[in-house]
Amino acid sequence: xxxxxxxxxxxxxxxxxxxxxxxxxxxxxxxxxxxxxxxxxxxxxxxxxxxxxxxxxxxxxxxxxxxxxxxxxxxxxxxxxxxxxxxxxxxxxxxxxxxxxxxxxxxxxxxxxxxxxxxxxxxxxxxxxxxxxxxxxxxxxxxxxxxxxxxxxxxxxxxxxxxxxxxxxxxxxxxxxxxxxxxxxxxxxxxxxxxxxxxxxxxxxxxxxxxxxxxxxxxxxx
Numbered sequence: 001x002x003x004x005x006x007x008x009x010x011x012x013x014x015x016x017x018x019x020x021x022x023x024x025x026x027x028x029x030x031x032x033x034x035x036x037x038x039x040x041x042x043x044x045x046x047x048x049x050x051x052x053x054x055x056x057x058x059x060x061x062x063x064x065x066x067x068x069x070x071x072x073x074x075x076x077x078x079x080x081x082x083x084x085x086x087x088x089x090x091x092x093x094x095x096x097x098x099x100x101x102x103x104x105x106x107x108x109x110x111x112x113x114x115x116x117x118x119x120x121x122x123x124x125x126x127x128x129x130x131x132x133x134x135x136x137x138x139x140x141x142x143x144x145x146x147x148x149x150x151x152x153x154x155x156x157x158x159x160x161x162x163x164x165x166x167x168x169x170x171x172x173x174x175x176x177x178x179x180x181x182x183x184x185x186x187x188x189x190x191x192x193x194x195x196x197x198x199x200x201x202x203x204x205x206x207x208x209x210x211x212x213x214x215x216x217x218x219x220x221x222x
Contacts, residue, residue, distance in 0.1 A: 002026040005047050005055040007040050008033060009219045011066045011177050012054030016215045018070055018173045020207035022077045028214050066177075067098050070170040082170045094164040097156075097171040105153075105178045108145045112186050115142065146186055150195070153179075157194040161201060168205075176202050184219075 002019065006012045006028050019026045031041055031053065045051035048064050056063045058076075063069045074082040084090035115138060156163065162172045179199055182188035188195055202208055212218055 003029055003057045005029050005044060005053055006215055007031045007053030008216060010053050013215050013218055014066065014173050014177050015054045015056060015069055016211035017208050018073050018170065020211045022073060024077050030216065067102055067174055070174050071098065074170040084164055084169060090165040094169050094171045097163040098174050101174045101178050105149055108142060109178055109181045109186055112142050150188060150192055154192045154194050157198060
């Protein structure tokens with residue numbers, strides 16, 4: 001039996017979605033973030049040394065990293081449905097967006113979150129300095145990068161419903177989390193109709209809705 005070690009409001013939500021799409025039985029073990037630090041609880045280190053989520057156990061296998069988990073699930077349980085055939089253009093797009101989500105897009109969104117929260121965590125007399133630093137980082141580094149990536153992704157969807165083509169793949173499941181984060185805090189809105197349409201299609205899927213039920217309250221969902 002597969003067990004998903006699921007941290008609330010985290011990347012592990014998309015692993016639940018992937019499993020629901022696959023129709024594979026699984027258990028969920030929930031973990032709550034520390035309310036002060038927003039970090040995962042130390043007990044997760046008993047599952048994987050880095051103490052982060054998602055972590056999936058499948059028999060004697062312990063799998064970490066969202067992209068690696070999605071790739072494993074698609075290859076092991078997908079029967080060809082959630083990963084395009086090798087040697088096709090769709091496979092190249094699938095592989096690219098499977099890695100792009102965390103390698104290129106998510107670091108920018110994480111910086112956006114870190115700098116937005118930084119002034120709140122400073123002593124009162126330091127808050128103006130913190131806000132100035134956060135605003136400068138956003139203006140000179142974060143916003144320009146987002147202004148490059150969001151139009152690029154809008155164009156990347158082209159005439160297709162999904163990132164690798166006209167069929168839902170693991171790459172779309174991987175891309176869902178950073179795009180939800182961008183819609184929550186990084187300017188993804190009606191100016192990008194194809195990306196917003198992508199999120200609408202994601203949120204309408206029965207498997208996605210079931211995954212939300214299994215995972216619990218999900219603050220990134222708009």
